[in-house]
Amino acid sequence: MTKNIYALLKKDLLLELRQQHTFYGILLYVASTIFVLYLSISKPEADVWNGLFWIIQLFVCVNAVAKSFLQEGKGRMLYFYSIVSPVNFIIAKLIYNIILMLLMSLLSLLLFTILLKDPVDNMLQFIGIVCLGGISLSLVFTLMAAIAAKAQQNAALMAILGFPLIIPQLLLLIRLSKTAFGEIFRQGAVMQIALLLTGLDLMVIVLAIILFPFLWKE
């Protein structure tokens, strides 16, 4: 099982390395969006910065994750169907998207701190929150991408399905981020939110593993 997952993951990463235009495409998307932000509001306040950061993460995630399923043609899916189990396939996709999204999140954080003013008090803590957020976003959108791809629709449907579902986690992330901006929380509240987010992530993983085999069947 681990061997299969590893092989699938390696295939996705190799594809990424060999078809670098998609990776750079997303990177350019991130960079130009943040540059536009820099031109329009060069020094946003902490609250605005926080809100903008997570909204950008949301859009980056939709673009980064969308292609993971949409790029697989019908013939290739049939091939995967004959050689691996759906559980291995979805786990590989989840891991791959987590890696991709973590990379994108950290890069956009870097661009945010360079271009826009940096209101973050506790950078280490904020990096942790960004990683948690990247994981949460990529997990939910991986499943949504699978659904949208199976419905033979484009990334637009994925956004329609995913946006309402991600709002709860996004609200939690925005609130959690405020702790890194120096806002004082009720005792234990930060830990509570972080644990809740982790719990939601675990739930999404379990649901993806249970539900994906049904999507996979044709």
Next chain:
Amino acid sequence: MNKSWWKILGVTLLLYTFTAGFLVKVPYLGNLYESIRNFFFHVPMWFGQITLFSISLGYSIKYLRSQNIKDDIYAMEFAKTGIVFGLLGLSTGAIWATYTWGEPWSNDPKQIAAAIAILIYLAYLVLRGSMTDIDKKARISAVYNIFAYFIYIPLIMILPRMVQSLHPGGLEGAKAGGNPALGGDSLDPSMRLVFWLAVTGWVILGIWITSLKIRLNLLRDKNIINA
């Protein structure tokens, strides 16, 4: 379900709600005054919504196990009625809020959560509309419906209780959390009986509406179902 006794029961309970609900002696709390009677109409909507979405979840799981297109129709119709209950809950709440909080919409966490829940289930209907193949539509939307329910429950049950809310039962509520307005002594005994009968009545009404729509759908699609 074709028996008529439960429909008669539902109508009786709702008639009781509409008479006793307006006549029963209610406590005057804060700035609620007589508007507290909205409790018999606003709160049961959310009980109805949870019940209907839960039944919808049940039929979606059943569909994935049975691949019977009937189960998919059941799941869809229960979700639709759940959305209607959500809209009714939001509007009864907005009317109530106009007189107690001063404005119909004050970005209260529970208002936001309820609105997001409606968006999630509207996305379910959009997803259904985007596919033409009946079996594929049924299977993929069942998967989405199950996933949506597991986001819906934390969204309405956990998140609003972690923050301050104008609703009772928030973080700074009378009992610091717990179920909104249903904590032991926060619900007056005179209201309790009417309230639970009202909840039962509204839930039965929701199921009745859904069952009518399901029968209509089954008749319309009978060629597909029997094929």
